[in-house]
Amino acid sequence: MCGIIGYIGKKQAAPILIESLRKLEYRGYDSSGIGVISSADGKIVFRKNKGKINALCNLLKFSPLPKTTCGVSHTRWATHGAPNRINSHPHVDESGQFLVVHNGIIENYEVLKDSLIKKGHKFLSQTDTEVVPHLIQEYYKGDFLEAVKKAISKLKGAFALGIISSNHPDVLIAVRVGSPLIVGLGKDENFIASDVPAILEHTRRIIYLKDEQIAVLTKERVDVFNFDGTKVKPQVHNVEFKVDCVEKQGFAHFMLKEVHEQPQVIQHMINTRIVRNQLKLDGIGLSDKQLKRINNVVIVACGTAYHAGMVGRYAIELLANVPVAVELSSEFRYRKPIISNKSLVIAISQSGETADTLAAVREAKKRGAKILSICNVLGSSLSRESEGVLYTHAGPEIGVASTKAYTAQICMLYLLSLKLSLVHGTIRSGEFKYLVKKLKEIPALYHQILKDKSNIASIAKRSSHFGCFLFLGRNINYPSALEGALKLKEISYIPAEGYAAGEMKHGPIALIDEYRAVVCVATESDIYDKMISNIQEIRSRRGKVIAIATAGDEQIKNHAANVIYVPKTEQLFTPLTVAIPMQLIAYYIAVKRGCDVDQPRNLAKSVTVE
Numbered sequence: 001m002c003g004i005i006g007y008i009g010k011k012q013a014a015p016i017l018i019e020s021l022r023k024l025e026y027r028g029y030d031s032s033g034i035g036v037i038s039s040a041d042g043k044i045v046f047r048k049n050k051g052k053i054n055a056l057c058n059l060l061k062f063s064p065l066p067k068t069t070c071g072v073s074h075t076r077w078a079t080h081g082a083p084n085r086i087n088s089h090p091h092v093d094e095s096g097q098f099l100v101v102h103n104g105i106i107e108n109y110e111v112l113k114d115s116l117i118k119k120g121h122k123f124l125s126q127t128d129t130e131v132v133p134h135l136i137q138e139y140y141k142g143d144f145l146e147a148v149k150k151a152i153s154k155l156k157g158a159f160a161l162g163i164i165s166s167n168h169p170d171v172l173i174a175v176r177v178g179s180p181l182i183v184g185l186g187k188d189e190n191f192i193a194s195d196v197p198a199i200l201e202h203t204r205r206i207i208y209l210k211d212e213q214i215a216v217l218t219k220e221r222v223d224v225f226n227f228d229g230t231k232v233k234p235q236v237h238n239v240e241f242k243v244d245c246v247e248k249q250g251f252a253h254f255m256l257k258e259v260h261e262q263p264q265v266i267q268h269m270i271n272t273r274i275v276r277n278q279l280k281l282d283g284i285g286l287s288d289k290q291l292k293r294i295n296n297v298v299i300v301a302c303g304t305a306y307h308a309g310m311v312g313r314y315a316i317e318l319l320a321n322v323p324v325a326v327e328l329s330s331e332f333r334y335r336k337p338i339i340s341n342k343s344l345v346i347a348i349s350q351s352g353e354t355a356d357t358l359a360a361v362r363e364a365k366k367r368g369a370k371i372l373s374i375c376n377v378l379g380s381s382l383s384r385e386s387e388g389v390l391y392t393h394a395g396p397e398i399g400v401a402s403t404k405a406y407t408a409q410i411c412m413l414y415l416l417s418l419k420l421s422l423v424h425g426t427i428r429s430g431e432f433k434y435l436v437k438k439l440k441e442i443p444a445l446y447h448q449i450l451k452d453k454s455n456i457a458s459i460a461k462r463s464s465h466f467g468c469f470l471f472l473g474r475n476i477n478y479p480s481a482l483e484g485a486l487k488l489k490e491i492s493y494i495p496a497e498g499y500a501a502g503e504m505k506h507g508p509i510a511l512i513d514e515y516r517a518v519v520c521v522a523t524e525s526d527i528y529d530k531m532i533s534n535i536q537e538i539r540s541r542r543g544k545v546i547a548i549a550t551a552g553d554e555q556i557k558n559h560a561a562n563v564i565y566v567p568k569t570e571q572l573f574t575p576l577t578v579a580i581p582m583q584l585i586a587y588y589i590a591v592k593r594g595c596d597v598d599q600p601r602n603l604a605k606s607v608t609v610e
């Protein structure tokens, strides 16, 4: 969602603040802004604009900023108030002494705003954020940090803040409650950012601020305090990402690049997690004895991660014979879930910052469950709140549409199912070895699928005019259908529904006519014939079928004019192979329709508010 950058140092701050902000564009935003302290007179100056960062840059051409070595910049994803210039960040108090950028939601802003208005403060925007600079000004008696501390003690909700003051031109203050914020340490310069990739070019020495911490940055030093005022010695991490992880490397879009990274992501997971045919799930945080005590699993996740969780359910129940419930985090948090100290809650999240998943985890912990997270981003809030973390190490995922994170999550869930089946004694050694062997083949199969992507591209392009898509799958590929539909709708804006094929006659068949396309997962399986029957039902109603089938299946051509083949693998692992055509169908259709593939409208990469 919103992105924050802050700089204090010796260099000209504005170009750094703008360029680093561009690296946060992937998070999703609708307006942007920058606020600095003028080196000439110490005054606060800011510019903001609706739309992309280029719109801000155009404004800066006509209305340039003064020379400056300290400032903050921001991309806004509207929550309170329309995406327009007034509501864009930064926000300042009316005296122009305090300037704030904010990510998150201040839940009690209306009460605070009313009381500030009664005291004579004047507000310009409809945002929740604007109360913050006014509150700081209200409490300011000469000590910047004290005023910030008093102001944030009044705030409820989740927020990351970057704050500068004309009274203290050599200080930048950062605050974290719930929303991610990091500090980057440089030589004679320091940074704040919502995410590591934004400042990788400048430093790899990172402090992940914890909840309820304040960082006070000058160009020479960074001091971190807990909200109670105690000074803490933060851990400094040396981040190992390569800068090219956050570049397109010749691909037209990040999404396409990330689709192509899947062979290496899965290969890396296999190499590091299966050593001499032994599972190496370092970080799992639970002993075999604890895993053996578990009598049910609850998976919580949102969006694509939820679909990965559904695949995980099939795998865990099949291999380990442990009952699994898969829950949308946003629903789970408001139910009274039945969880005991024998339950294992698995939270799946690429970002590890999804507000609903974090809330679900907190709810489950209150009920005594152990939390194991499957997460991509190192040091994320989720990883810190879990007993165990299985990092997928898929590398930064920049495209808003999740691709490599999804298949990495599924692969990790297969490994976890194998682990549980060993601990629960539900798998024979021969079967274990066979499944490991089949899993090891996946990267090579991925290369084959990607080599033949031109067929997928041409089918997708020929189908891009359809106004509605249905995705059908059964059993372990029911989640694949849901994921295919999600990918298509989020990047092409075409209405798309994912269904369990067996449900078709219970409603969705009413949609079928010559104007609908239906993507059917018809890979080799125990229920292949049933899928063929579904396809026939669609064809007899003149629906256009795109079938995803197993290489060598000639029979399917009698039923579908458009066939995408994936190489044969074990039935259990087909969601991994089917995922790539699903991603590419969505990708090529979106490109053909001229959509912004990497930054689809209204979407944010990590949903840090409820």
Ligand code: M6R
Pocket: 302, 303, 304, 305, 348, 349, 350, 351, 352, 353, 354, 357, 400, 401, 402, 403, 486, 487, 490, 603, 605, 606, 607
């Ligand atoms: O970071 P997370 O995995 O927790 O994010 C969950 C969803 O917001 C995410 O998967 C979303 O659905 C993607 N845009 C799907 O492509």
